[in-house]
Amino acid sequence: xxxxxxxxxxxxxxxxxxxxxxxxxxxxxxxxxxxxxxxxxxxxxxxxxxxxxxxxxxxxxxxxxxxxxxxxxxxxxxxxxxxxxxxxxxxxxxxxxxxxxxxxxxxxxxxxxxxxxxxxxxxxxxxxxxxxxxxxxxxxxxxxxxxxxxxxxxxxxxxxxxxxxxxxxxxxxxxxxxxxxxxxxxxxxxxxxxxxxxxxxxxxxxxxxxxxxxxxxxxxxxxxxxxxxxxxxxxxxxxxxxxxxxxxxxxxxxxxxxxxxxxxxxxxxxxxxxxxxxxxxxxxxxxxxxxxxxxxxxxxxxxxxxxxxxxxxxxxxxxxxxxxxxxxxxxxxxxxxxxxxxxxxxxxxxxxxxxxxxxxxxxxxxxxxxxxxxxxxxxxxxxxxxxxxxxxxxxxxxxxxxxxxxxxxxxxxxxxxxxxxxxxxxxxxxxxxxxxxxxxxxxxxxxxxxxxxxxx
Amino acid sequence: xxxxxxxxxxxxxxxxxxxxxxxxxxxxxxxxxxxxxxxxxxxxxxxxxxxxxxxxxxxxxxxxxxxxxxxxxxxxxxxxxxxxxxxxxxxxxxxxxxxxxxxxxxxxxxxxxxxxxxxxxxxxxxxxxxxxxxxxxxxxxxxxxxxxxxxxxxxxx
Numbered sequence: 001x002x003x004x005x006x007x008x009x010x011x012x013x014x015x016x017x018x019x020x021x022x023x024x025x026x027x028x029x030x031x032x033x034x035x036x037x038x039x040x041x042x043x044x045x046x047x048x049x050x051x052x053x054x055x056x057x058x059x060x061x062x063x064x065x066x067x068x069x070x071x072x073x074x075x076x077x078x079x080x081x082x083x084x085x086x087x088x089x090x091x092x093x094x095x096x097x098x099x100x101x102x103x104x105x106x107x108x109x110x111x112x113x114x115x116x117x118x119x120x121x122x123x124x125x126x127x128x129x130x131x132x133x134x135x136x137x138x139x140x141x142x143x144x145x146x147x148x149x150x151x152x153x154x155x156x157x158x159x160x161x162x163x164x165x166x167x168x169x170x171x172x173x174x175x176x177x178x179x180x181x182x183x184x185x186x187x188x189x190x191x192x193x194x195x196x197x198x199x200x201x202x203x204x205x206x207x208x209x210x211x212x213x214x215x216x217x218x219x220x221x222x223x224x225x226x227x228x229x230x231x232x233x234x235x236x237x238x239x240x241x242x243x244x245x246x247x248x249x250x251x252x253x254x255x256x257x258x259x260x261x262x263x264x265x266x267x268x269x270x271x272x273x274x275x276x277x278x279x280x281x282x283x284x285x286x287x288x289x290x291x292x293x294x295x296x297x298x299x300x301x302x303x304x305x306x307x308x309x310x311x312x313x314x315x316x317x318x319x320x321x322x323x324x325x326x327x328x329x330x331x332x333x334x335x336x337x338x339x340x341x342x343x344x345x346x347x348x349x350x351x352x353x354x355x356x357x358x359x360x361x362x363x364x365x366x367x368x369x370x371x372x373x374x375x376x377x378x379x380x381x382x383x384x385x386x387x388x389x390x391x392x393x394x395x396x397x398x399x400x401x402x403x404x405x406x407x408x409x410x411x412x413x414x415x416x417x418x419x420x421x422x423x424x425x426x427x428x429x430x431x432x433x434x435x436x437x438x439x440x441x442x443x444x445x446x447x448x449x450x451x452x453x454x455x456x
Numbered sequence: 457x458x459x460x461x462x463x464x465x466x467x468x469x470x471x472x473x474x475x476x477x478x479x480x481x482x483x484x485x486x487x488x489x490x491x492x493x494x495x496x497x498x499x500x501x502x503x504x505x506x507x508x509x510x511x512x513x514x515x516x517x518x519x520x521x522x523x524x525x526x527x528x529x530x531x532x533x534x535x536x537x538x539x540x541x542x543x544x545x546x547x548x549x550x551x552x553x554x555x556x557x558x559x560x561x562x563x564x565x566x567x568x569x570x571x572x573x574x575x576x577x578x579x580x581x582x583x584x585x586x587x588x589x590x591x592x593x594x595x596x597x598x599x600x601x602x603x604x605x606x607x608x609x610x611x612x613x
Contacts (some may be wrong), residue, residue: 015483022479028474035467074480081476114522131548193547319464345470352473359480366487 009286012073019077020061024039027084030321037322052110053084056117063121067128068434072367075433079426080362082411083113085353089320089340090414096327105333106416112416115425121309123427130432132377137190144184145226147176148243152233165236165406177239178421180409181246181386182428188247189378191219191256196374200255220260223247224267228274229359235281238393238405240387244268249385253368253379268293282403289403303330304404307339311350311399318346333414335406338398347412354395361388364429368455372437380432383425466470520572520598520613522565527607528554536572541565543604544577557581564612565596572596572611581605 001219028050035043043049057080064071087109094104133140151157156167166173192199199216227229227244230236235284248264275282284300291297292305306329314324326332326340333340342350364384369376390407410425488498519536534541540548544562553562559579566573575593576583583590584603596602602609 010486012483012486019476019479022476026469026476029465029469029472033462033469036465037462074483079482134548145488197545318461318466321469323462323466333459345473348470352470352477355477356480359477359484362484417496 011069012193013061016064016073016076017058017061017193019073020057020080021054023077023084024050024057024130026081027053028090030085030088033090033320034088034322037320038092038095039158047166049386053080056114060117060121063124064430067124068430070437071430072363072433072437074359074363075426075430078356078363079411079423082353082356082360085341086337086409086412086414087113089337089412090327091232093327093333093340094149095322096325097228098402105128108416109414109419112419113423114421115416119420120423120427123424124431127428127431130350130376130379130428130435131373133186133379134190134193137187137194139188140183140190144180144187147180147183148226148230148239150176165234165239175417177236178417179424181242181390182383182421184243184426185246185250185379185382189375189382191373192250192378193374194454199251199260200257212255212257212263217263220247220251220263220267224271228271232275232279235279236406237275237282237285237403238390238397238407240271241393241405242389243270244271244406245389246382246386249389250378250382253381253385266371270302277372285403285405289400292400297351304400305337306330307398308400310339310398311342314343316347318342318349319343320341334408335394335404335413336398337409337412337414338395353412354391357387357391361385361391363433365428367433367436372436376432376435380429380436383429388424472538520611522551523610523612524551525601525608525610527539527605529607535564538567543609544579551609553604553607555607558607562604563602565602566593568593568595571598574602579604 028046031049032042033048035041035046057076060076060080064076087106090109091104091106094106097104099105150167151165165175165177199212199219202327223244227240230240230243244267245266248260248268251260251264252258276286287294288297288301288304292308298305310324310326310329313319318324321344324340324343326336326343329336329339338350338353341353345353361384364380364387368380368384371377371380387410390410393402393405394407394409394413396402396408408415410418410422477560519538521533521535522541524532529551530549538557541551542561542564543551543553543558544556544560545553545555546560549561558582559577561577562579563583564575564577566575572595573593574583574585574590574596584601585594585596586600587603596611598611598613600611602611
């Protein structure tokens with residue numbers, strides 16, 4: 001049993017401000033490059049537009065200084081840069097489609113970004129202690145399942161591009177699955193922190209791995225069934241994979257039993273085989289994945305093939321923003337935005353973007369290591385893992401590592417619900433990291449801090 | 457806009473992106489250096505000295521402390537404030553016991569009549585003060601032995 005303390009707790013707010021300015025500078029350069037290559041001149045209104053992005057970022061930064069001064073200094077700059085790069089790419093595709101600034105997708109994305117940041121600030125102000133969320137464990141569980149199933153209801157559910165994962169309210173359409181990801185992470189964290197002792201109790205040992213008892217398999221089988229139901233009714237491979245993966249990962253973090261991962265992988269493989277046998281759309285996806293360039297596959301959809309061609313024409317250094325032709329691919333601004341970046345920034349730029357995601361996830365797991373209560377650990381790890389798994393599913397799909405599924409790339413892809421959900425996710429991580437990085441003595445007066453956490 | 461300008465813009469964007477990644481990595485170095493691990497159970501005689509050393513003297517409130525004298529958490533000291541202290545295995549407890557014989561929410565120490573009282577919260581294996589199982593809230597006198605499972609806790613003025 002030991003206590004790990006920080007030698008010199010640094011708030012890191014000044015570092016954050018510097019990195020934030022750096023991020024905005026990169027976004028500015030990217031924007032100027034797009035305008036310069038599209039119109040052959042510097043954008044006239046550069047100052048006002050950059051000023052808008054800068055204002056949003058600095059307001060968030062000031063809120064952090066005020067309400068979560070020990071929060072992790074890297075999360076906000078990374079999220080800002082990714083969001084800004086996404087905006088620039090969407091604007092670039094707007095130009096290719098001949099949309100004016102006022103009516104294009106970029107302006108809508110900017111509005112959603114501002115709304116997302118506003119909601120994130122609201123979460124930070126409302127949630128002064130992440131442990132409050134533990135009270136709403138089962139409420140969150142119910143809400144998560146309802147959100148998942150909402151698109152299936154008549155009248156509000158909408159089927160867009162073959163997947164029934166949208167709800168429509170008047171002119172707005174929304175993907176509730178993105179929010180469900182966060183709500184379910186709260187539920188899993190609250191549930192597992194209660195039951196992990198039972199779930200990690202002694203069971204049979206096979207091949208050096210400890211497996212749980214048969215009667216403890218209930219929760220994982222239930223989650224598996226729900227994931228398959230989502231897959232069956234909503235025809236959404238990506239979401240099913242995301243939720244099941246999130247549950248298995250959090251189960252592993254809670255119990256430290258490799259057996260759970262083995263069981264999870266077996267169940268996922270079994271589910272994949274069942275889905276392949278039963279559903280035509282899964283067979284199509286697998287055909288497109290394995291034989292992308294075959295005549296049968298191209299007859300179905302040449303989206304993946306065009307994306308791969310685009311990335312190949314980008315090469316190492318890319319064609320430069322505004323000089324490639326990413327708009328040839330369908331959904332170049334949402335599902336295939338990674339291919340668009342691969343074409344215009346090249347492998348070098350794409351790797352930098354992927355490393356930004358890696359660092360974002362690393363910060364999440366670091367926060368989980370640092371925070372002192374079990375619920376916060378599980379929640380931070382779960383949120384970080386869901387972000388990572390989502391990136392893997394999207395990038396893996398675009399680069400033909402796994403079959404293509406319809407998830408959005410966090411922060412980059414065009415889409416309001418995704419932006420709102422991911423900014424909320426970052427706000428939760430910031431709140432938890434504020435507690436994780438605070439020196440123990442500072443909090444001794446303010447609340448119940450476990451002075452001694454046994455054994456774990 | 458000349459071809460040269462566009463090339464310079466294109467390459468400088470990539471360079472700046474990677475510079476950003478490297479400056480993030482430079483900030484990350486703080487995770488590698490700058491933490492210190494204090495082992496609480498290395499000192500002899502129950503190890504009460506080591507944790508006490510990390511708690512500054514002025515932090516010890518005048519209300520006294522509770523000190524774990526046997527069990528896995530031996531040597532843990534919690535300064536008493538003005539509020540209740542919840543003891544049990546649940547992570548929300550102030551003193552989280554790693555003790556198979558303790559319940560999730562086992563017992564509560566609370567301010568009572570100028571001193572402190574202790575109350576069993578319906579635990580399975582019971583709470584003992586000076587080896588007498590308590591059924592209702594009793595006064596917790598300084599020096600009395602509070603036993604929960606394999607853990608013994610003492611109140612110090």
